Amino acid sequence: MLSKIYFVLSHYSFPLITEYHTTVARGLEGNSPSVAANPENFFRTQETDPILNGRPLCNTGPPITLYNKVFSKFLDDFSNVNLKIPSDFLSWTEELILAATNGYGDEEERNEAIRGKFSEKFSTMLLIEYGKKKQKCKSDGMIVTEVNLINAYLGILEGKNEIGTAKNDPTIQGAIYYRDYWSQSNVDQIRDFCCVPTFIIGMAGPWFCILGGVFLSRVVIQPLTDFIPLTINLRVSDQVKRISRLFYSLLLAIKELREFYHNLKQEETETEQRFFPCIRHYKIGEIVHHFTYLCGLLDDHTRTIWKAKRADGKLIVVKFASKYNIQGHNICAEHNLAPQLLYSSDDEEVKALGGFKMVIMEYICGIPLDQKYLKDEIKPQSCVSIIEDVKKAIDLLHEKDFVFGDLRAPNVLIVDTNDGQRAVLVDFDWCGKDKLDEYPSSMNKKIQWPIGAEPCALLQKEHDLYWITTLLTDYLSRYTYRIPSGLGNPSGSGISSGSGISSGSGMSFGSGMSFGSRMSFVQDDND
Template sequence: LNGRPLDLIGPPITLYHRAFSEFLENFEDVNLEISPDIFNWITDFIFAAAEFYDTEDERLEKIRDILSKKWTIDLIEYQDKSGIGHSCDGVFMCKIKNKLTAYIAFIEGKNEVGSGGCDPSIQGAIYYRDHWSQHRAQEIRNSCCVPSLIITVAGPWFCVLGAVFLNRVVVQPLTDTIPFTVNLRNDVQVMRIARLFQALDIAFDHLTSFYQKVELSSLPSDRRVFPYIQQAGFGKNAFSFTYICEILDDHSRPIWKAMRDDNNKMIVVKFALKYNAKAHIICAKKNYAPELLYYSDEEEAKRLGGYKMIIMEYI
């Protein structure tokens, strides 16, 4: 589910792991502190991205060479069901329990826009699906939604996407397509690129920590297909809940049936970019709508990628 065509859209991935919305917050934060080691090579990276290359391999090798100053990037090959070997242009990995490997991020690139005969975001999504579908990744896949980042390159244009594996793979862009053809004397443009890599670095650390702590399972957990947020309210009014199922077979309208853990009452949990809570309360007082139990404040909405969590009685 990657929005191509538009009816193939999945639920917001920011609801499934905090690393995605945290990446967005950091990338947009003009006051984000940039580590010195990123500053050391950011100009070289901009020059390398804007350069012309004869082949795709030459471009990607140069990009991997610079990124390797900060991160370890592996090239691993796998076989599809027909036995044909494939490899993406780079994988960021970490070792976890039972000597298993978690895939933090994937790089997929083309020499220039329009070259290579394929959209790198689609190809990157396929590599994400294929790597996480391997038998050796099954214990991890059983335990969580296996969140990963996908970094696409097309000439001097970069984009970051996020991916989760629910009952189907969901891939969504986290950034626009970012040009690296910038004026090096324009601090605003250069700092935006520096923030991109700093935000990626923080996200890599977040995902690495997550995978190293994940409780592996030999059987699929139904919890992996539900949003990560399972608590609402503050102080004495706080309560946790357990998701039961989706109410609508419409991924563009994320709404679930759930049960409160404190009193076993059924509730509806929905997520929306905008919601008129005042109108809901007025309607509820006249018995035209179920009672509104909770409504996210702006700070929580920020942590959910802009989505507000609305909880009401289930009737």
């Protein structure tokens, strides 16, 4: 039997656990979901105690596929046009389509009809109340499984009679129901063990959307499908199969989710790990390395990168990325210009993680260049070695026709050594082949990118040279008496590159870009 758990606090986990208890308290004390989901109320609450559902977009959480593989299974099955669907389920789908496309006098009449259809295949869809006597709440339907006499919630239905007949978005109201159901004290023994993954079925008339939810320090809700209409032509086989595949994929995923809850073990006492991704080991050859997450490395819910510790005590960085250039990283790592890469996911694991590659590298105790600059911790005598390291890394990449792509100061890590300071590059997500691979489809508009660096534009070596110039002018020039006029304007793109950097009589990027005959890295007294 699951027993009551008490978190063992560490300096890493304290902020997460504090925020977690705040989220639980909000679920216990907040308005009923029908009131809380009203747009005016919801967006006001999102400013202080947000549900990470992308409303507004700054309240976007990490990919839920990293926290339980059941969500990836659903996505994989739904996208598999060759998924074998039993004939009886195809017949049931047709009945569901007929029920969903009918007209109903009110919301409850529709919900009752849909609950009945779902109960035929997904186990009985229940109406479960929670809350205090004066404010009892219940969603439009619950799919549950019993774990040691406690209901674990597998699916939540939130339906509206038709689009436009209710004030609230069913997906938002369903998200609030998810938070509130899992915040109740009768399920805290399950919630404290894991991130309580659950599916949410949003319905508006004949339109259905499947979402997933996990309860981290904040609740994270993400749509797994768009709103899909069941108003199809039953004579078109592909349309019927697609709708059938949608709900059959959900059925298979819920069956797997039921097994997940039944297999929860009492001895799982490291409950702090509930806040982190579900994958906690990697394999090199026959050696399996287990690790424990310690903390996030960035204060951004969408940046999936954590500091972790292996069982042997080695500190590592665990990153999940939809795109990562392993070859480019290794080119720099071989010359100690990037952290040593320890592991990267194969295609099978990428699929299991919902399209994300797990990249594991050594942990380096360093601070990004921009933070070093703000703290005034750049050593003047190390400026040459810092920029030489950056230039050498870019030269090595360019020799192999790679472009780093995002050579901004946050991606240049400054490491303090006995001899001074040096630089290593991190974050090879954008790295790709010169004039072959593209920039991502979304780029921060507040940043002054080099000319030609635009969403989905081709990567160019010249853009890396632009950033080298920018690093010099914006972060290292304060440690010199002057910035030569020959350095050029960083906002332009006409930068030439020579064979390397010389710290002897001058510091040169080629004949057209020189620091002159006397380059000093002594901080200007007037700065």
